Amino acid sequence: MNNAVEVLNLTKTYGDVHALKEISFSVTKGELFGFIGPDGAGKTTLFRILATLILPDGGSALIEENDIVKDYRKIRQLIGYMPGRFSLYQDLSVEENLRFFATIFGTTIEENYDLVKEIYSQIEPFKTRKAGQLSGGMKQKLALSCALIHKPDVLLLDEPTTGVDAVSRQEFWEMLKRLKEQGITIVVSTPYMDEASLCDQVALIQDGAIMQISTPAKVIDSYPLGLYSVSTSDNYQLLLDLKQLPQVCSAFAYGQAAHLSYRKGEMTKEEVKLYLSKKGHQDVTITPIKPTIEDCFMELMQTSGQADK
Amino acid sequence: MRRFWGFVVKEFLHIFRDYRTLLILFGIPAVQLILFGFVITNEIKDARFAVLDLSMDETTRQLTEKIVSSGYFQLDRNLHTYDEIDEAFCEGDIRLVVVFEPDFARRLEKEKVAHVQLIGDASDPNSASILVSYASGILNNYLLSMNSEAIPLQIHPETRMMYNQELKGVFMFVPGLMAMLLMLISALMTSLSITREKELGTMELLLASPLKPLQIVLGKVFPYVFLAFIDACIIILLGWSVFGVPIRGSVGLLLFESFLFISMALSLGILISCITNSQQLAMMISLVALMLPTILLSGFIFPIENMPKILQWFCHIMPPKYFITIIKSIMLMGNGLYFIWKETLILFGFTLFFILLSIKKFKIRLTSS
Incomplete structure (x- = not known):
């Protein structure tokens, strides 16, 4: 070597x-x-x-x-x-x-x-x-x-x-x-x-x-979850509500929006939208996105944190 | 070698950029010497004294007048018994009592010996010793003038320093001050200079470079040797020109010994900074652990012979003690190297010891903190 x-x-x-x-x-x-x-x-x-x-x-x-x-x-x-x-x-x-x-x-x-x-x-x-x-x-x-x-x-x-x-x-x-x-x-x-x-x-x-x-590139490819970028008029309440969804792995603030990760195939855009409008959120926009390094980092941090416990 | 000089150049730049350091380096020695010097020399003018004349004859009256007319003394009162002496000291600003024995003139003439006692107020020991020596000088002068007559007459002044039986001379101050200032400047300045690099984080880069510990340590000492040497010259010159401290011995030897002492103090400063991590701690150690012993245990102010045995041993490991002995020997006694080779060797040993220890203690890595 x-x-x-x-x-x-x-x-x-x-x-x-x-x-x-x-x-x-x-x-x-x-x-x-x-x-x-x-x-x-x-x-x-x-x-x-x-x-x-x-x-x-x-x-x-x-x-x-x-x-x-x-x-x-x-x-x-x-x-x-x-x-x-x-x-x-x-x-x-x-x-x-x-x-x-x-x-x-x-x-x-x-x-x-x-x-x-x-x-x-x-x-x-x-x-x-x-x-x-x-x-x-x-x-x-x-x-x-x-x-x-x-x-x-x-x-x-x-x-x-x-x-x-x-x-x-x-x-x-x-x-x-x-x-x-x-x-x-x-x-x-x-x-x-x-x-x-x-x-x-x-x-x-x-x-x-x-x-x-x-x-x-490989770090991003190895990201195991699906990811949405979600934004509404009340981002703080949004995070709290998102975390209550059982299919959600994590939700954290990312700039003006929130990044929402979920186990692939377990949740659709429409389900989230419906859930959020029920909770009274307005101007909901949801777009599926490619993960960034930060998303990967957060995901890894969470899994290693769970492993420790 | 080029790396070493590069380092030295950098050190000089640091020093010249820092006006405060320069001010400390050259301002303090001059100011302190002048302050100390004038405080000592101005003290004896119109010092009040009392006379206990148990003889009351022509000679004692003449002697008293001599003392008064010298300009140094002012007669405060006449005493009549021994018991009044203590009282007179306690009450007033009397700083000296002159006691003539009974039948002074007659004894002087017949037995050729007469006694006079000088009692100084040694609660202020330095001025007491000066007063006593002035007074005995005046008495001796009188004796000399009597000696012009055929028969050699003698007066034996018997001095007794109340409250403190032994004292040292005045010229002690310039050598002592020189030792103190050189120690202060050299040890303090260098100990600050390495710790400053540690605090600013630049030591991290120096360590990660191929510079050897020896190059860093010597590179730090080098510029200060120069500056402190200039300081030594200023002090000697001021002592000589303003206060008339004589340089009876060889000037070259004096400078050489100063150089040796400076190197010693600098290497001690480096040692301090090698074992501390902050400028504040380095400063505390230099000031408390070095300055106080230099002042108290070097024989500068308090005579070593009077100290308890344990403290005397301590005095023997105080480098300034040897330096003070050396300068006194050269400046006041005019001795050559022959008389002071032992002290010189000891100082040399100290220097070597401190430098080697610094290099050994110099950390080639960051301390885990």
Whole structure:
């Protein structure tokens, strides 16, 4: 096997809290691999272990065939790590930050300028500005430039788009795609479900355990239920009423509408409509829809929650 | 090596960007030295004193006048019995009592020895010691002027410090202050600088980089060695120019020893920051665990010989104690390395110990918190 990242039964506990429960996955070279999960799922712990910053309690992990515990020195030269929190020097200018990170990795800005050019050129007009005074999106670009400047083989990005506006988030993902084309393996985590479809592979993670690893398309294909998008004039009451239907598996708010999942073949559009108008709802619209990653996530969460009980 | 210099350059940028740090670095030493210095030197003017003259002859009257005319003292009252001494201290602002023994002049002439007792109010020990030494100086001067006559006469001033039997001199302050300030600046500044990286999260990136612990630790110490060294020069220069503290020994040696002490304090600061995670804790440790012992247990203010045995042992592991001994030896006594090699070696040992321990304690990973 020639995987960029190979993780087997990785475990980490903090006292009674199981941050990671025997996680296994592998990332092939040049892949864009996404971890999707809510806050507290264990994403940051996983990234810190991969970045050799904390030791796991059990299991093993290899990055480019280097063990994260034994060969941590080699790994530190190989990876580009971008922590979830903005961790550059706020009192140094944009250029000084980049130059510093180039120097401590034993390279120069000029040497690897090609690699960061596309991203860095966007913030270069502000290169004398202090990093602390940049906007959220620009900070992200600078942090990515700093993580890239030494030409890493594997890029570990822990929630790079958290706290960044929608436009910058989209730009950021486009940048990642182009980096992938240059052969860099990228492991990224995000709490935003809509970003999952941009990855080659996604791992849905919840409470320290991976629920599913697959391509985004396959994740959606494997959705076992039927799904309607329902909206009426009173969305709050709608959710309460929907949950009382025996055939309904789940009902949750999704933007302006409610997503209603049901066991396939057990319920028709008309039945729901009839039920809702009996309950006194007006302007009822019901459309069958294809599930999104978020629907899949909610479904997986529910089944794994039931399994726990 | 290029990585190391890159790190040092970054540290310098941090320091120069932070005006408050700069102000602390260079403002505090000057201000404190001047404050401390003037508080000491201005104190003795028109100090009130009382005379218990049991002899009442020409010589004792002349001596009393001498003391009054020196400008340092002001005669408050004449006492008549020993019992009044305590009372006089308790009642008034009297800070010194001069006691002449009975038949003072006659004894001086016949036995060539006469006794005068100086009683200081050592509830304020530093000024008491200064007053006593001034008074005995005046008496000695008088003696010298008598000696111009053929027969060598002698007056033996017998001093007794009430409430505190032993005291140290004034010049103690500049060396002591130097030790204290260098310790404060060096240890505090560096201990803050590593913990700041931990708090801001930048340590996470440094750790995930190929930088070695030694490069990070030394890179942190390096700029502060420079800055603290400039501080040492400011203190020596101010002490010499404003307060007339002499530099009798070699200036080069003095600077070398200061350099050694600074390195020691810096490595101690690094050690503190390696074992703490917040700037606040690092600051508390530097201030409480370092400053107080430096002031109290280094012989700076309180003489070590007077302390209980256990505390004396503590004093021996206080690096500033050795530094103060060294500077006093160089500045005031004019001694060379020959006399202070032992203390120098000890300071060197401390430095090495702290640096090695820091590197060992330096965490190559994040602490699980």
